[in-house]
Structure formats: C-alpha cells, structure tokens
Amino acid sequence: MVEIIFLGTSCMQPTKDRNHSGFLLKYKTENILFDCGENIQRQMRIAGVKPAKITRLLISHWHGDHVFGIPGLMSSMGADQFAKKLYIYGPKGSEKYLKNMFNSFAAKDIIEYEIKEINEGKIFENDEFILEAHPLNHSVPCIGYSFIEKERLRINVPKAEKLGLAGPILGQLQSGKDVIYKGKKIKFLDLTYPVKHKKISYIADTLPCDGANLLAKGADLLISEGTHLSDLSEKTEKYMHLTIKDAALIASENNAKKLIITHISTRYKSTADIVAEARTYFDESIVAEDFLKIKV
Numbered sequence: 001m002v003e004i005i006f007l008g009t010s011c012m013q014p015t016k017d018r019n020h021s022g023f024l025l026k027y028k029t030e031n032i033l034f035d036c037g038e039n040i041q042r043q044m045r046i047a048g049v050k051p052a053k054i055t056r057l058l059i060s061h062w063h064g065d066h067v068f069g070i071p072g073l074m075s076s077m078g079a080d081q082f083a084k085k086l087y088i089y090g091p092k093g094s095e096k097y098l099k100n101m102f103n104s105f106a107a108k109d110i111i112e113y114e115i116k117e118i119n120e121g122k123i124f125e126n127d128e129f130i131l132e133a134h135p136l137n138h139s140v141p142c143i144g145y146s147f148i149e150k151e152r153l154r155i156n157v158p159k160a161e162k163l164g165l166a167g168p169i170l171g172q173l174q175s176g177k178d179v180i181y182k183g184k185k186i187k188f189l190d191l192t193y194p195v196k197h198k199k200i201s202y203i204a205d206t207l208p209c210d211g212a213n214l215l216a217k218g219a220d221l222l223i224s225e226g227t228h229l230s231d232l233s234e235k236t237e238k239y240m241h242l243t244i245k246d247a248a249l250i251a252s253e254n255n256a257k258k259l260i261i262t263h264i265s266t267r268y269k270s271t272a273d274i275v276a277e278a279r280t281y282f283d284e285s286i287v288a289e290d291f292l293k294i295k296v
Contacts, residue, residue: 002027002149002200002296004221007043008035009262009288011227011241012065019043019290020065021263023223024054025147025200027129032056034145034202034223038068041076047291052080056124058131059090060204061142062097071101078109086113089123089133091141118143120211128152134214136206139240144215146201153192160191198296201256205263207240208250216254221296223288224250225263229277244274248281262288 003026008019020037024044031053033040041051051073060066077086088094095115102110116123124131129149136142153174160170165181172179173188180186201215203224216222226247228236236243242250244261251259259282261274268274271287278285 002147002198004200004223004260004294004296005047005049006260006262006288006290006292007040007047008037009264009290009292010065011225011263011265012063013266014038015266017290018264018266020068021204022066022069023202023262023288024049027147027149030055030129032058032131032147033073034058035060035066035204036069036073037065040069041073043290044073050080051076052082054086055084056131057086057088058143058145058202059088059094060136060144060202061091061138061140062093063140063205066204067097067101070098071105071107074111074113075107075109078111082111084112086111087124088113088115089118089131089143089145090115091135091143092117092119093141134211135209136204136211137209137240138205138207142204142206144201144203144206144211146199146215146219149198151197152195153188154195156191156193163191165191200296203242203247203250205241207237208242208246212242212250213254216250216256218254219251219256220258221294222251222256222259223262224259226261226274226278227263227265228267229273244277245281248278248285251285252282256282257284259285260288260292260294261285264288 005024007022010018021035022040025032132146133143198220200221201219203212224247226244227241230243230245
C-alpha cells in the first residue's frame with residue numbers, strides 16, 4: 001500500500017494554514033519526498049515523520065517555494081545520524097543550484113548524497129517500483145514524476161489452505177516460482193493471481209502540455225497544481241500555471257481515477273469554489289490540505 005502525506009499545499013507564499021510545497025510518498029521501506037519548500041522539515045515533525053527516514057528527494061524545479069527547505073532538511077538528517085545516501089533527482093542545473101545553496105552558509109552535518117539531473121523517461125527501477133519523469137512547461141526547467149508500482153502476485157489463500165501450504169513455500173509461489181510439495185509439483189500460476197500495479201503522478205508548475213498528459217494517463221492518483229480558478233485564467237497563463245479547470249480536464253481526458261489539487265493561491269480562504277469548479281469537469285476531485293493523508 002502507498003501512503004501520501006501532504007506537507008505543504010500553498011503556492012509562492014505560505015499562509016497560516018498552508019506551507020510551501022511538498023508531499024511524502026511512503027511505500028514499504030521507501031520514503032520519497034516530492035519537493036521541499038521552506039519549513040518542510042518542521043511539517044514532517046508535526047506529521048510524525050523523521051527526516052532521517054527520507055530515502056529519495058524528487059525536485060520538480062528550482063523556484064524557491066519548492067526548494068528553500070532542502071539545506072535545513074539535509075542538515076537535520078545529518079544531525080539525526082542519517083547513515084545512508086540520499087538520492088536526489090531534479091532538472092538540468094540541479095547540481096549547481098544545490099552546491100550554491102551549501103556555499104551560502106557555514107554548512108554543517110551535511111549528509112552523503114547523489115544528485116541526478118534528469119529530463120524524461122525511467123529514472124529509477126527496482127523489483128518493486130519504477131520512477132518516471134516527464135518535462136513540463138514552466139518558466140524554468142520543470143519535471144513531473146510518476147511512481148509506478150510493479151504488478152505483483154497474490155496468493156489464493158483458500159486454495160493454499162486446502163493444500164496445506166504455509167510458510168516459505170508461499171513466498172516462493174508469490175515470487176513466481178513453481179515448488180515441490182510432498183513430492184508433487186505445484187505451479188505458481190495455479191495458486192496465485194496478479195494484482196494490477198498502481199500509478200501515482202505529480203504535475204508541478206506548468207501550462208497544459210504533453211508531459212502533463214503522459215503523467216496523468218491512467219493514474220490511480222493524480223496530484224496536480226491548480227493555482228487559480230478559471231476566472232483568472234489570463235493571469236494563470238501569464239505565470240505559466242494551471243487553473244483548477246485545467247487540472248480537472250487533464251485528469252478527465254487522460255482517464256485518471258482520482259485528482260488531488262495542490263499549490264493553491266493564497267487569495268482563496270475557502271476551498272468550496274475550487275472543489276465546485278474541479279468537479280464540474282472531473283467528479284473525483286478533492287483539494288489538498290496540509291497533513292492530509294491518502295492511502296492508495
């Protein structure tokens with residue numbers, strides 16, 4: 001199961017209720033942080049997430065509201081005796097920007113890290129999941145990301161119990177291996193069934209574009225910026241962002257199952273109009289709040 005924790009849902013400026021951008025994706029031993037706005041590490045403490053648990057940081061772009069929290073987070077991870085390597089992914093220029101951040105103060109307790117500048121395609125893969133990236137259309141290089149859980153096998157429990165199977169044998173079957181039990185060959189295909197993979201995508205600051213559509217396509221959960229209502233579409237387009245309507249249409253036209261809108265303008269004191277506009281175009285829409293938790 002994948003769990004999402006929203007740590008910041010505002011846009012350029014924070015409010016008393018909304019922090020700068022960032023959310024955490026938890027999956028088994030992975031804790032993947034998407035963007036790291038100012039004060040994210042404190043948001044993590046409030047949410048009960050230890051900074052030293054972060055395994056990967058995915059940066060969409062280098063506007064301050066998405067990255068000002070990085071030096072503080074990495075310093076705290078060092079103070080908490082983070083003993084591994086933090087893997088950081090971001091658009092072209094990320095290595096230079098991060099180095100400049102650390103050169104701007106007397107850096108202390110900075111952890112070991114590896115930064116990869118990426119643009120498009122598969123950026124990581126293991127036996128359990130894939131991370132993909134697609135370029136977005138913003139005023140600076142900007143990347144959106146998909147977390148794709150691989151299809152896996154699940155044991156047909158009634159059949160397994162009927163045969164008296166238990167323990168390590170079930171693990172072998174679930175990994176796709178035939179086994180010998182009491183002198184008889186048991187095929188994994190007879191005792192398992194496939195569970196469809198899950199796709200969680202993040203569309204950061206952008207105009208509507210091909211990259212946004214690819215990220216949204218077939219997503220079980222689409223997390224997308226939606227800065228303004230459509231009555232401010234000219235202003236939104238000028239600053240190269242999505243309106244609420246844009247985000248909802250991207251979800252609808254690409255068969256996403258659920259949409260969560262984030263990166264909300266500080267002008268909106270209530271989310272009622274945002275929800276109403278989004279659901280005009282895509283019923284399965286909600287608006288993120290700081291500390292909202294979603295399981296997928």
